Amino acid sequence: MKARIKFTKTGSMRFIGHLDVLRYFQKAMRRADINVSYSKGFSPHQLMSFTSPLGIGLSSDAEYLDVTLEETDAPKVMADRINSVMNDEIRVKGFTYLKDSAKPSMAALVACDYIIAIKPGKSSLLEEKAFVKDKICSFMSQDKIEVLKKTKKSEKLIDIKQGIYNMAGSLHEFEEITGRGFQENGELCLDKECTPVLCCRLASGSVSNIKPGLVLEELCHFSGIAYDEYAYQVHRLEMYAETGGKLVPMMEYDAVQL
Numbered sequence: 135m136k137a138r139i140k141f142t143k144t145g146s147m148r149f150i151g152h153l154d155v156l157r158y159f160q161k162a163m164r165r166a167d168i169n170v171s172y173s174k175g176f177s178p179h180q181l182m183s184f185t186s187p188l189g190i191g192l193s194s195d196a197e198y199l200d201v202t203l204e205e206t207d208a209p210k211v212m213a214d215r216i217n218s219v220m221n222d223e224i225r226v227k228g229f230t231y232l233k234d235s236a237k238p239s240m241a242a243l244v245a246c247d248y249i250i251a252i253k254p255g256k257s258s259l260l261e262e263k264a265f266v267k268d269k270i271c272s273f274m275s276q277d278k279i280e281v282l283k284k285t286k287k288s289e290k291l292i293d294i295k296q297g298i299y300n301m302a303g304s305l306h307e308f309e310e311i312t313g314r315g316f317q318e319n320g321e322l323c324l325d326k327e328c329t330p331v332l333c334c335r336l337a338s339g340s341v342s343n344i345k346p347g348l349v350l351e352e353l354c355h356f357s358g359i360a361y362d363e364y365a366y367q368v369h370r371l372e373m374y375a376e377t378g379g380k381l382v383p384m385m386e387y388d389a390v391q392l
Contacts, residue, residue: 135206136236139199139216140228140385143188144323147223152187158224159199165219168212171202185239185373185384186246186338189345194370195227195316195323198239198384206231228385236388242375243339243384245299247312248346249369251328256365259357260331266303269357270332274301281352294352297337297344308333316371324369338373 143155150158160180163170172178185198206212213229220226252258260266273279279295302308309315312335316322324330332353336344346368354361375387 135203136232136234137201137203137206137212138228138230138232138239138385138389139201139213139226141197141199141224141226142323143194143197143224144325145193145223147221148188148191148193151190152184155187155224156182156184162216162219163201166215168215169204171204183238183240185243186343188370189368192368192370193323193325196370196372196384198373200232200236200239230385231390233388233390239373239375239384239387241340242387243373244337244341244376245335245374245381246338247308247314247316247335247371247374248333249305249322249324249330249371250332250334250346250350251324251330251367251369253365253367254325254327256362258331258365259359260303260354261329263303265357266331269353270301270303273353273356274298279352281348283348294344294349297342298349299335299337301332301334301349303332305330305333314372322369322371325367328367328369333371 159182163180170180170182172180181202183200185200188194188197209229209231213226216226252261276295278293279298280291280293282289283292300308300311302311305316332350334346334349336346336349338344347363350366351361351363373384374381375384376382377387
């Protein structure tokens with residue numbers, strides 16, 4: 135049966151790359167004695183896939199892993215079994231079973247929510263709430279927001295405005311705009327020494343993928359602020375799929391109602 139796992143990635147684990155996180159979960163499943171399905175063929179491997187893995191250094195409250203299981207138990211029991219063999223910086227926050235027809239979460243992903251915060255010992259004009267609110271309004275009122283996007287092979291000018299769903303200068307304002315409460319089930323996993331200055335919902339996935347660092351850099355340039363990528367901590371709040379013209383958290387998409 136297919137299942138989806140929601141987990142956090144914080145602290146020193148945010149410096150662990152995707153392949154090492156994959157190996158970490160493979161070993162955790164074995165330690166927790168969870169019977170994961172394997173692929174067929176010459177080199178069998180556990181059937182699991184991740185939704186848009188984080189870049190190195192980013193932390194998250196909402197990472198997702200899809201896995202196929204040979205045996206099942208109550209979702210809370212499964213989550214507790216996995217957490218019993220995990221460290222404190224990667225914790226399972228949710229476990230749900232999926233419909234047989236469910237497609238991989240990576241294929242369904244359309245948007246992500248982020249908090250951008252100032253790291254301890256750093257400072258920025260973005261900490262001034264009135265300043266950032268005014269700049270966000272002016273920034274988003276532009277007809278186009280063109281940035282130079284660089285890849286390994288080329289660079290081109292793209293308009294990212296359509297990929298920015300919402301922006302706000304505080305989590306409270308962002309919750310009002312999006313209609314979501316990100317602290318309803320406990321505190322965020324963002325480092326408490328960091329100072330949140332910006333929240334945004336951005337297009338993600340295979341069709342359009344806007345990185346929060348790119349938006350932050352352009353906002354800083356627009357506002358006349360020197361941009362220092364090492365002064366900011368990016369923290370992912372949630373991932374979304376789309377159904378019926380509405381965004382739904384990935385945990386709810388194609389989930390079986392028990």
